[in-house]
Amino acid sequence: MGKILSAYLMPHPPIIIKExxxxxxxxxxxxxxxxxxxxxxxxxxxxxxxxxxxxHGPVFRDAVAVSYEAxxxxxxxxxxxxxxxxxxxxxxxxxxxIVRRAGQRSIVSVKIDDLTVRQYDLEKDLxxxxxxxxxxxxxxxxxxxxxxxxxxxxxCEDLYSFGKAIQEAVAxxxxxxxxxxxxxxSHRLSDDGxxxxxxxxxxxxxxxxxxxxxxxxxxxxxxxxxxxESAGECGLRSIDILLGTLDGIENQPEVLxxxxxxxxxxxxxxxxxxxxxxxxxxxxxxxLYDERRKYLDKKRDKEDAxxxxxxxxxxxxxxxxxxxxxxxEYPEELIERKAGVFVSLKINGQLRGCIGTISPTxxxxxxxxxxxALKAGLNDPRFLPVxxxxxxxxxxxxxxxxxxxxxxxxxxxxxxxxGVIVEKGIRRGLLLPNLDGIDSPEKQIGIALKKANxxxxxxxxxxxxxxxxxx
Numbered sequence: 481m482g483k484i485l486s487a488y489l490m491p492h493p494p495i496i497i498k499e500x501x502x503x504x505x506x507x508x509x510x511x512x513x514x515x516x517x518x519x520x521x522x523x524x525x526x527x528x529x530x531x532x533x534x535x536h537g538p539v540f541r542d543a544v545a546v547s548y549e550a551x552x553x554x555x556x557x558x559x560x561x562x563x564x565x566x567x568x569x570x571x572x573x574x575x576x577x578i579v580r581r582a583g584q585r586s587i588v589s590v591k592i593d594d595l596t597v598r599q600y601d602l603e604k605d606l607x608x609x610x611x612x613x614x615x616x617x618x619x620x621x622x623x624x625x626x627x628x629x630x631x632x633x634x635x636c637e638d639l640y641s642f643g644k645a646i647q648e649a650v651a652x653x654x655x656x657x658x659x660x661x662x663x664x665x666s667h668r669l670s671d672d673g674x675x676x677x678x679x680x681x682x683x684x685x686x687x688x689x690x691x692x693x694x695x696x697x698x699x700x701x702x703x704x705x706x707x708x709e710s711a712g713e714c715g716l717r718s719i720d721i722l723l724g725t726l727d728g729i730e731n732q733p734e735v736l737x738x739x740x741x742x743x744x745x746x747x748x749x750x751x752x753x754x755x756x757x758x759x760x761x762x763x764x765x766x767x768l769y770d771e772r773r774k775y776l777d778k779k780r781d782k783e784d785a786x787x788x789x790x791x792x793x794x795x796x797x798x799x800x801x802x803x804x805x806x807x808x809e810y811p812e813e814l815i816e817r818k819a820g821v822f823v824s825l826k827i828n829g830q831l832r833g834c835i836g837t838i839s840p841t842x843x844x845x846x847x848x849x850x851x852x853a854l855k856a857g858l859n860d861p862r863f864l865p866v867x868x869x870x871x872x873x874x875x876x877x878x879x880x881x882x883x884x885x886x887x888x889x890x891x892x893x894x895x896x897x898x899g900v901i902v903e904k905g906i907r908r909g910l911l912l913p914n915l916d917g918i919d920s921p922e923k924q925i926g927i928a929l930k931k932a933n934x935x936x937x938x939x940x941x942x943x944x945x946x947x948x949x950x951x
Contacts, residue, residue, distance in 0.1 A: 482655040484647060484729065485525040486753060487722055488518050489692075489715070491664045491746040492536075492612035499561040507741040514736035514748035515613070519620040521750065527658040529571045529625045530617065531646065533721045534609030534662045535714040537630030538592055538602045541830065544582065544642055544721075546575055547628040548591035554606025566606055566614045568626035574655055575627055581645035581652075587638050609662040624658075631717040635828040635873075636701045637768045639717055643724020644765050650725075661722035663715015665689075665738075665745030673743015675712050678919060684711035685738070685745040688719075692733050692749055697723045698764060702771070705829030709916045715747075722751070728763045730754035779875060785810050786878040786950035789846065790823050790853035797854055798868050807846050814846040820881035821845065822912060822947075823852040825866070827873045833860040838881065838901065838910060849878060877951035879912055884943040893921035898944040902928045909934065913947060 495501045496508055496515070505512065522530070538545040553567035579589040590596060597604045610628055631639060650657050665688065666681035667673070684707055691700045701720055708716050736748045783791070792805045807815055822836025835855040842848045853876075857866040866874070884901055887893065893900060899913040902925065909932030911924055918924050925942070934940050 482650040482653045482657065484650055484657050484659060484725055484753060485527050486521060487659040487661070487726060487731070487751040488521075488613075489661050489663065489719060489722070489747060489749040489751075490515060490518060490613040490616075491715070491748065492534075492609045492662050493664065493742070493744065493746060494556060494559040494561075494608055494612060495742070496746075497556065497559075497561060497564060497612065497615055499564055500556065500559045508739050508746060510737045511739050511746045511748060515616040516619075517736060518748070518750060519616045522617050522658055523621040525656075525658060526621070527624055527656050529574060529627060529655050529657045530614070531627040531629060531657060531659045531725075532610045532613065532662055533629045533631060533660065533718040534607055535631065535718060536607035536609035537628065538590075538596075538600065539630055540590060540632045542632060542634070543588040543590045544632045544634070544639075545590050545592050545630040546579060548572065548575060548593040549604070552606055552626050552628055554611055556608060556611055559608065564611065564615060566611050566618065568624070571625040571627050571655070574649060574653060574657075577649040577653060578627075578646050581649045582642050585641050585645055587634070587642050587645065588632075589642075613660050613662050629721070631721055633717075633828065633830045635772065636703070636717075636720050637765075637772050638828075639720035640701050640724035640727070640768060641765050643721040644727045644763070645724075646721070647725045647727060647729070659722055659725050661715065661718035663713070663718040665711075665713050665715060665747050667712040667714070667744045668710075669740045669745055670743035675743065677743075678710055678712065678917075680707055680710035681712065681745070684708060684713060685740070685747065688716070689735050689738060689747055689749075693735055695733055697726075698768070701768060706916050709829070710919075712917070713745075724765075726751060726753070727765060728761050730761060776872065776875075783876070784950050785814070786849060786880070787876045789814070789849050790876050790878050791874075793850040793853040794825075794857040794866065794874075795871055798857070798866055798871060805850065807844075810846060814849070815844050817845045818843070819845050819848065821848045821852050822879040822881070823849065823856045824877045824879070824912075825856050826875045826877075827870060832870070832874060833857050833863050833866065835860055836879070836881075836910075838884065845880070875951070877949060879947040879949050882946045882948075884945040887942050887944050890921040890925060890942070893924065893942070893944055895919060895921060895924040897946065899947060900924050900928050901943040901945065902932055902934060902940050903943070904932070904934045904938055904940040907932045907934050914949070
């Protein structure tokens with residue numbers, strides 16, 4: 481029977497590598513000491529396989545990516561350190577079993593081989609999210625095979641359940657495994673950092689590390705997506721999978737260090753696992769799914785007429801029901817008013833479709849919502865059409881636009897209160913107000929300009945507008 485010997489949270493700042501930092505790495509010396517401590521712990525436990533879960537490999541919206549080449553290798557050439565090299569044999573037998581077990585849990589995994597690399601135009605080499613933690617491991621211990629996993633943009637429940645599939649695959653074989661969740665914490669901790677400051681940044685790091693210390697894994701998996709997105713983190717999904725690998729296994733977490741000298745949070749933690757893994761605690765996988773279903777049911781029960789109209793329009797079409805929502809069952813405003821409308825769809829906090837009109841194109845608000853709901857679900861060019869298996873997971877929002885007004889400068893904008901439109905000739909880009917992570921007029925304008933393919937140096941017009949948001 482195989483065992484998970486150890487599990488770790490390790491950051492991946494390239495600057496921590498002395499060949500890259502060239503002295504700057506001394507600013508995060510406590511982090512270096514913690515990484516070296518983990519490397520020694522791995523040496524003592526002597527796993528035959530190390531599984532690294534990273535944010536920086538091939539990321540899919542609806543699947544977990546698992547490398548499937550026989551030999552996995554990569555350098556830090558992108559960071560001017562080509563001599564920093566990691567090369568390991570892939571434990572493909574265990575990969576096959578992980579993918580099989582995940583499939584039994586209805587979680588899609590993509591094996592990244594030569595064919596998928598060509599098909600999706602992916603990077604084949606190991607990413608820095610894997611190389612940086614392994615750099616420290618290699619200084620102490622080299623006798624292991626590697627499994628390289630990149631999390632997908634799945635629900636926290638699915639990521640946790642994927643981790644459980646890893647646990648089952650390991651237990652069903654004859655492997656001794658160590659697991660590394662690679663991930664930095666907030667990237668928005670200071671104004672002089674590369675991503676600026678947001679108050680959610682320090683709050684996220686403090687809360688996450690506190691939850692780890694208290695062994696409150698359920699609340700980590702349940703972490704509010706708006707908080708984590710505003711914080712600009714990249715490690716939470718890696719941690720979700722790692723916690724799934726420990727589901728039911730007695731362990732004691734310990735935060736070894738936390739530093740933030742470059743405006744990015746670097747947390748290092750070890751999850752000390754009990755030697756006797758047969759004495760398991762109760763699994764929380766099914767209860768996590770139950771909580772998710774109750775949350776979505778509650779959203780459905782509380783939705784107003786605008787959201788219900790958008791949802792019923794899309795569901796009837798996808799399910800092939802030959803019927804349309806009846807206008808008489810909705811408020812008179814929907815029949816008497818005209819307005820531009822945006823309908824947005826999200827699954828697991830990630831955008832699944834968004835289509836809208838700046839000014840009305842239909843005779844009634846009712847028809848405007850219905851038409852844009854169908855287009856958001858079926859015709860958004862960024863996504864495949866929604867299928868029936870996704871319907872129960874979709875969260876809807878409907879924005880009713882007020883008439884836009886021209887403004888002379890960015891100083892008249894407020895990304896929480898106003899949406900923005902930029903125009904140059906026939907090119908036009910729009911961004912709705914009060915979006916996660918959009919906290920300045922500059923950022924709002926920048927994204928709108930990209931959508932419109934307008935160079936910031938061009939002479940363009942700016943308009944602002946308010947919305948009434950229904951969700």
